[in-house]
Structure formats: structure tokens, C-alpha cells
Amino acid sequence: MNSSMPKVVDLDREDIKKGLQEGSILLVDVREPHEYAAGHIPGAVLHPLSTFDPESLPQGKRIVFSCQAGVRSVRALKFAQAAGLDIHEHYKGGFKDWALAGEPVE
DSSP: OOTTSSEEEEEEHHHHHHHHHHTEEEEEEEEESHHHHHHOOTTOEEEGGGGGGGGGGGGOOOEEEEEESSHHHHHHHHHHHTTOOOEEEEESSSHHHHHHOOOOOE
């Protein structure tokens, strides 16, 4: 495997629910502030992709990126990995999947 290829691990809604319930993940929402304000997954913290700084991410936590539908979260993963961070997981379905399933929204 080419080491320059980003490693991306897709997590589904059940993985996210379990991680949030256990407190084992920090869900980082990379949507824009107006999207986050309109509704987000409870417990998610906002780090918009437009102003994304991998250095500002909390250290020592299992970070999982989330966005609207799984596209921007992969971009955030690539930025974080390019900065040397060991982050590989994102919520493949994103907020759209979460909301459509009737999960709680803040």
C-alpha cells in the first residue's frame, strides 16, 4: 500500500451512537457555523472546514469527523493526516443520515 494514500475508516450511525454513549469519541463537525446552528448531533464540536486548522483539534482524544453527507469529513481527514495527525475515522452518512433516521438533534 502506498503510504501517501490517506487511510479512511468509514463509521456508520451505530458506531457513532455507541462512541458518543461511551464517551470514547470526540465527534468533530466540519460543516459551516450556520449549518451547525441549524442542527447538529448532540455532543459534536464545531471545526468548520473553511477555517480548518488541524493544530486546533483537541489532543489525546479519538477524533471522528462528521459533515452533512460524508464528503467534507474525508477532506478534513486528509488535512489532518497531511499535518501528521493520526486520525482515520469519519461518519460516512453524516448529519443527513443521522437526522433522516430520527436521531436526536441539537
